[in-house]
Amino acid sequence: MEKKIESINIMQKFSLFEKQWTPHIIGELNGQYVKLCKLKDDFVWHSHENEDELFMVFKGTLLMDFRDGRTVEVKEGEILIVPKGVExxxxxxxxxxxxxxxxxxxxxxTGHVESEKTVKQLDWI
Structure with a gap:
């Protein structure tokens, strides 16, 4: 079965859900999911033992805390790559x-951390 090739309107996809800290899948490539998530307030400390993680901000400002005391600000149109193993x-x-x-x-x-914010079954939108 051949996959349908079409453009994806990311802002339209954001309009399809309200729940925060719950990723939604919009595509996949090379063994990876492309996910959208709405974020507000605090998430949990965590790391990903075997995977780097890319964050791309479309609206607002994301703040990323690290255990060394640094906080990196990621503004609209910017990305941040967190290397594997970095909490x-x-x-x-x-x-x-x-x-x-x-x-x-x-x-x-949530990486290796299980919390009330952990979502194990992600929805496609």
Whole structure:
């Protein structure tokens, strides 16, 4: 079966869901999912043992804390790549942030940490 090749309107896809910190899949390539997520307030400290993680901000400002005390600000139109094994905590300054992620299919968004925010079954939109 041949896959349908068409463009994806990312902002239209963001309009299809409201739930925060719950990734939604919009595509896949080379064993990776392309995910959209709305972020607000604090997430959990976590790391990904075997995978780098790419964050691309479409709306708002994402703040990424690291255990060495640094916080990196990621603004609209910017990306941040967190290397595998680096513990991090995404959060916002109270605004709603629209974020796109590239992650291997098997990657849980909370890494090795299980919390009330862990989503194991992701929906395609």
């Amino acid at each position: 991090h905590r995404p959060h916002t300054n109270g605004e709603l942030v629209f974020n796109l992620l590239f992650e291997p299919k098997e990657t849980l968004h």
